[in-house]
Amino acid sequence: MASVGRLALSRLSTLGVKRNISTTVVRRSQAWQQEGVPGANLPFSIKNRYKLTLYFVLFFGSAFNLPFILVRHQILKK
CATH class of the missing domain: 1.20.5 (Single alpha-helices involved in coiled-coils or other helix-helix interfaces)
Incomplete structure (x- = not known):
């Protein structure tokens, strides 16, 4: 029973960590400053x-x- 709880907890924590990291990376990348500028991503x-x-x-x-x-x-x- 403890292993089932641990598995569910690890899935939830993994999803939460991925979401937090991805949003942090997007915020740090400052890609939002170059949106709409032609050729900015070339x-x-x-x-x-x-x-x-x-x-x-x-x-x-x-x-x-x-x-x-x-x-x-x-x-x-x-």
Whole structure:
């Protein structure tokens, strides 16, 4: 009987601890200050349009050109 009570108590305390920790983390993260700001959650800046364009060209261009480079390498390989 004591083990059943302990199990129920551990479940309740675990749920309570998780809730308290998660709300504390949200409060400390200050994510509420950046809500509604476009690009606030991106790992790069979108303020400079030319730098952003260069990033897009390099990222998508390298993925597009990779098969062509690999085929050329295989053709030229002896």
